[in-house]
Amino acid sequence: MKRREFVRLGAASSLNAGLFGMATTSAADATVKLDRFGGWTAKKFDATGFFRVEKADRWWLVTPEGNAFLSWGINHLHPDLWNQDYNREAWQKTLGLQKLYGPEFNAALRSWFMGICDRFGFNTVGVHTSLNIVNQPQPQMAYMQPIRFVDLPHWKPDIPDSNFMDLFSPEFASHCDGMAKKMVLPIKDDPFLLGYTMTDCTLFTEEDLRERPDVIGGKRRESRVGWPRRLRNMGAKAAGKKAYVQTMRNLYRDSIGDFNTTYGTPFDSFDALATAEHWRPQTQLSNANETRDNIEFLQRCVGKYYQTARDAIRRYDTHHMFVGDKINANTDSLDTVLPITSQYTDLIFYQMYGRYEVQKPGLDRWSKLTDKPFINGDSAFTMTTDIMPRPYGPVADNLQQRAEWTAEFFHRAFERPDFVGWHYCGLIDAPILVPRKASRQHSGLLNGFGDAYPQLEKILKECAGDIYNIAKG
Template structure:
């Protein structure tokens, strides 16, 4: 659930929080004041036992354990297309119900963190696969998060110039995105919430997108007027995107940008986002434990490790997911009272671009690492169950 200001959302002790708790019928949970106007029957946020939790539609605590990057194109090469045609009858429904859903559950995941996968990664051609549709999420039949393509100022994006958040065109585009994506999903209780940008370039750039620069010149932050300018810019972005969603979906959480935890990020940005998002989400392949602890401590908001992994490079150029590192990271994240979950950037299939996945392109599993990941997830589930309701 959301936070809108430390004052408005501070630790769920307001009469609004109490009233919300009673109205939802689960008095044992202190529900948070979020950006949701109608959270009943959907995922929301609350506090219990001195920590933040996702609260499921059934009113129970939920710690999201997600796998990111689930796309079937890897088994559609000429060399292995028979797996797709004969194994699944050229059917997304069969693939999702017969392969993906049972495997994710068997591996201890309770969420599809983000389905899109990198399918080409060149300096001027970095692309992800498409979003799942409402029907495909329905066939999967488990909790999931969905990304909204409001803009393209990702740190890996080098083709599109930065948007003008104050323009009429940006508002029109955001309204279209909400109509296209949120309207079909608005009544789905399995949807946890919406992500925005994958690693936004607020204050940093990478080698191939230096030509367009960051959204904001960090040198301006040396003055109070510069800090105020950044707050205005960020507030406009988060307000326009928030308002577009809420015109069509009053039910679901707003998970916001997946910030790059190892890039510059300031409280001017976070404070501007606070009234319009419910969670601070981060990508982190280096030190998610310490970074998420720091951001929760500074913001007092719930935090999500939304993407990240550690890889073990192989002689053939592929990368194994380090299940033991994931297990240690997940165990440590549970000690963060603001952490509401972890999504592994592991990928379902090891494709020929990122070359990382739990199944290879012939659907052979990495048994050793899957076992380590499964055991870590099951320990996390037992930990959630250990709290008395």
């Protein structure tokens, strides 16, 4: 990008009215008017001053001004990607800076980012983005605020046992309240806040927790002990152990004999179970009843987690949406916990990498479990290059196929009455030239120097410009 274009885009994105401000779409239909949040002014709802959801023929997000909104987001503005040995000089020239750190860099990167969003038609800052950069001095685009009450993301190879907190304990409730108060109070009146999210693909099920020789970062991950096994092996005073014993009492209708038959144990009462520590550290996966019991208790754990987190947020903010975790739909997590999480959240926030034909059966299935809208919060299609030998996600044969898969998913997903958002992964390439990406890479819509992939740019702009026409059929 030439310096003069950067200045032009930066100036256009800094209007007091916000990024959109009654602009027209940039592609297919120049008659579609947008409010300052990117909402479609031809489809009106009650204005509440905050984002919300409403069902009218199909599900919609609704802007604070009361206009229909579909979330087209972009992820992965991580400043270090702009300041690598291989691309530092190029970004110094593009941004007109000598050093790529500090307040001047943050301001220049933000201005460039807003220009790119305007150019490609993005209307949402994805959850995997440095909000301290894009929201300073004040937000101009819809965004989600993560509050990681539990630090259990699927991509971390090393997670301390202490991160699996006793969700039933007063200490966990106090922990959530403290985090909510700190994070929520400063932004509780922000109209650009789309909602509160939590952890990225939380480790819920045995499938999530099993040993993996190859995680995203490339390092082997040991198997983990999740909430059902962890809490059932605690001592009698632990709140989680008490919840487990009560759950088993209910499941086995107070018959300790039936419980013993499942587990091959000699307990003479559920009170004896309550006092037993470290009595069953492993799960016998071939034991169908034990698997059922663990799922039943996991769902109770997740319910307590979500209720506690939501209540903590609501204590300080009663206006914005509670979105919850971005739940991993490439494992069995979403199928397992959706019946519980959907009781607390305003929408379903999931992650799934796959072409539309792969995601469709899940979306069809999940829509029968809950009448709520869906946002895929992080996914895209990729391809290999010399410096991107192992990119994360479905790998296309070439750029043209990558663009075709992108257009296919965009159109078919947003045609669905239950689908209201896709947050694209990601902004610029993270190749092997970035040390932390040596084992596994992420593809972007631009290369590491900021040059767009032409066919992909054309498709993305066309899709963004036609999003409301696609949704209305």
